Amino acid sequence: MLYWMLDATRGWLDAHGIYRFVRVIDQVEFRALAAAFLAFLIVIIAAKPVIARLTRMKMHDAGVTDAEALRAHAANKANTPTMGGILIGGAILITTLLLADIRQLHVQLGIVVLLWLGALGGVDDWLKLTAQRRGTGRQGLFAWEKLVFQLGLGVIIGFFTYNAGDDPATTQDLAHVLNFPFQRTFEPGGGGVEPGLIYLSPLVFVIITTLMIAGMSNAVNLTDGMDGLAAGISTSVAFAVMVLAMVAGSEGFSRYLLVPHIAFVNELAVIAGAMAGACVGFLWWNCLPAHVFMGDTGSLPLGGLIAYIAVAIRQEIVILLVSGVFLIEIGSVVIQIAVYKATGGKRVFRCAPIHHHLHLGGWTESQVVTRLWIISILFGLIGIATLKLR
16 A cells, blocks of 8 residues: 555655655565564564453363374463464555555455455354354364365466466466476576476466465464464465565566566565564464464465465465475375375374374474474575576
8 A cells, every 4th residue: 555655646756855765665675574574563562462352252272182192282282362363364464455566466366365264264263262152062164164165265366366467568478387496487698488388278277276275275274283383484485485476576587597477476575575574473472382373364374375476476386395394294194194094093193294293202392393494494495596496
């Protein structure tokens, strides 16, 4: 909104000698970093009253689990307020509305992802946390119900994101390219687009978008099982996504690094910056011992936004690499369930997701969280480094 106001009053500001004091707002790099700082401040300031409100509403974790090996660990989390994802989602929304160019369809779709999955996670959390009071015994949404809404969102976002690339006045045909690591999009030395690139049909594009949004939102959700784990990993992933969005939206940088250039997607760097800042602010209250948990209200939209930006900037594979810890987490669950069903009860891991396996293997909770943070940072560095290896 601030950028919109600046754009609308640019002539008047310039005529009165004021524009030179605010021209920095024109730079998306500044607005992305400012978004990180602003979102951080919003969470830090709003956390105490929100946590107090959640406590009064008795929106706290029950401290129970179906896994016998984790019962002692879960009991330590009892009475900690949940649904803290309201802080993360609210900070991202406010910051995006203030600092991003909300006239751009890519930004509008990001807001839809945030609100849709935030509402879905909020309903799931509310049903779980109020089941005893309501007396219905319904512990959250059924898995198929959540999946229907995740897949439905993926189809809608995939359709509109694909059509956002149909602008003959720009280089937006690259918004549909299938981009592999180490693949050159442009010919070196300032040449044209490389021949032989694969361009996705609308159907394939929508399928990829749907799988990305459903898969990544569930991956972050499964990772949210220890104090600070999901928030810390989301921070490193969001910063990497911010850099990738800036590169994709800049014709100069994208041509230099030989990656797809998609006009206006650098505005998504503002959303990614807001995600990173909100997660850092949330860590202030979520680090061991946690004062609040994000719940599905926070984890689902975080994963969904990472996936959406990956699709919009045509960097799905690189961002999957950057999100390596999230993939390991959801992969451990898939392997555990598949082996258990195929063998009639055998397990690969002591408990899934893998962070519980590591904890039960002798690592303290703080060791598990910190070491997975480190691994996530390394994945992020490797992912960004692949841009230069073309």
